[in-house]
Amino acid sequence: MPEFQSVRGFHDLLGEDLRKFRHVSQHLREKLKLYNFEEVVLPVVEYLEVFQRSIGEVTDIVQKEMFAFKDQKGRWLALRPEGTAGAVRAYVQNRLYALKPHVKLFYEGPMFRHERPQAGRYRQFHQIGAEVFGSIDPLVDAEIIQLVYEFLSELGVPSVIEINSIGCRVCRPAYRVALKEYLEGVSEHLCQVCLDRKDRNPLRVLDCKVPTCKEAVRGAPKMVDFLCQDCTEHYAKLKEYLQLLSVPYRENPYLVRGLDYYTKTVFEAVSPELDMTLVAGGRYDYLVEELGGPPTPAVGFAAGLERLSLLVKELPREEPLYMVLPFGDVMDYALAVVKSLRSEGKRVELSYKRAGLKKQLELANRLGVSYVVLVGEEEKAGGFYLLKDMETGQQVRVEFNPAL
Template sequence: MIRSLRGMNDILSEDYERFEYFIKTASEVARRYGFHYIETPLLEETALFKRSVGESSDIVGKEMYQFNDKGGNDVCLRPEGTAGVVRAFVQNKLDRKGGIHRFFYHGPMFRYERPQKGRLREFHQFGVESFGVASVYEDASLIMMISDIFKALGIGYTLQLNSLGDQNCMPQYRESLVEFLDLHVSEICNDCKRRKETNPIRVLDCKNEACQNLYKEAPKLFTSLCESCKSDFDTLLKLLDANAIAYEIDTHLVRGLDYYSKTAFEFVSTEIGAQSAIAGGGRYDRLVEFLDGKETPAIGFAIGIERLLELIVMPQKEREGYYFGAMDAEALETIIKAGQAKRSTDTVIIEYTPKSLKAHLKGADRVNARYCAVIGENELKDAKIWVKDLQESKEETLSLTQFKK
């Protein structure tokens, strides 16, 4: 038997219903916030991700589905969504056009990782990207959008917030942190030694207890923020307070992708295991420039769809549509014709095997149909059809012409 590749799953039946329900709900909320759908290719030039996500990140360093295509181009399956949207934004010269551009997207992403619960090699994200708004009001607005989406889906979460600083305060801070790490290099774990070289800020996120104790003494990013970062963060907190959005400030919250600055946030669920981040995002004011565009402030987030599928509280399913069946082979032709006509307005399931009324009712019940329509000997003789409303338990026998109405 040929199986799907490791970490790549089919989405079907009930899972797909949840999947579709999520997309529909999240898209509606995004549209209400003035965002428009954008579709970008799954395959992009590898350089796009190297320059945006950053070569120091694990995503680019070791998790990309990268290969040379037949034309010799170095390409890869997208590991995340932001880079492609920013590329499209620049390529379509929206940075030159000016103004505000707000997009949302959803689709598959690919990372060559060891799969586990909530972490697949092909997984799906829903994300939004907003270009052209420097105001921290947009940061608050995006957080409220996620809150709205989760509220609509019945999903509980904790919101964690931090500020990563900008080009004025972050480089200085990074330097002072590296100095600190150099002084204590013998005390930190091997992972942190590696992080010190690749992405020093990440050490703050280390789960090693000894490291964490040590970092209590380390310089704090939070207290090193410049004036504008500090006041923006304070404003953000005020806005969230005013809109009854609960949050925790986590000064060790770090984003894994290099392009983030200033506001960083993560929505976390305690109900889904180790891969607990269900949404994450932040500001990336420099990224458009990095990708050869005109300096444009921007912010976005992404939601991991598979991770929250099991958290979604689905609305109760109601009986819907028609089930058609014949009790004798002679009535089959008539029932198929009647069912086909009904398809112009309703969901219709036609049973092709003649069987007893009881068997048809069971069949209608199993497919969760609202109505069970059957033609037997008596009905066929009088050109009528017997219809039962399975929800109200009411039945009637109509003439076929009347039934079509």
């Protein structure tokens, strides 16, 4: 065992894993730019209150999953557990609401939650998130879901989009009461965890996986039946737009989210293979106000890059790798060849092994080189080099004049 290991839940990202990660990230970033989102780089640390106010005091994230600490002046800071809170803070602090009718931002970076690591879950993980500020139109919700859907399909990651509406401050309180009453009635059928959830966060009981709970919840009142007129219309419009955009979705009346700031639309893209949420988001029409800005409706989503990476099966082919093998007293000539090839934009490795041709070819083979460039005394004298395709074994002569 090495003397020093990385901290639990904090991983080195390298090799094949990193290539998959970059593949996912690049693809989503391009997609976001096509939808005219502008990047913002946000700090990893915020005042603890920013998260408490945004995510909700009684959520698990705030109660037990934050890396919080005091700075030298005794103020409470925290490593961000998600991106929206910081994005909203930045929107308000930089008064972006004064610039344009609406603002579309995206960000990418590490998030931190102190949970037990397991498959697709780390204490430092990475998200790309996007937020649209300033429009209440359900068209925005639909476009965001469309973006996510296109991204996932093009990435080749099978997933199902689920949507729901969880109402607003007008209609949700009544639903909460009705649901709580219902749950009291069936409490003898609920699992231990749900009995606890019933009082703390009744909506969460709805998506419990325990079969008896699922059964007990079957007759529960649904949020969609309690939506006020405004929320009902919003939800109906959203579905209409999704159809117009040919985005397949599944309504899940039991879909709820773990953060308190959501209103109206919530959605998730779930992987059937991993049985895990890959991308999640929704509307949060009160959060900007909550963090001191003017009343501003907003919608957003966040994608988990590690989870997405797990589902990437094929990577695009890499640029072919050239390797220059000098043998004999020809280093000056070989270096000129290397320089020239690189200037043509080729990916070039120079053999660092001073050995016979055979050994160097073995080395090139082990390094997965596509083309080998043979440079020996004859080549130098004759002003050429030999280009050998390591796949086919074919070899061609290429004229080369180092003076040019």
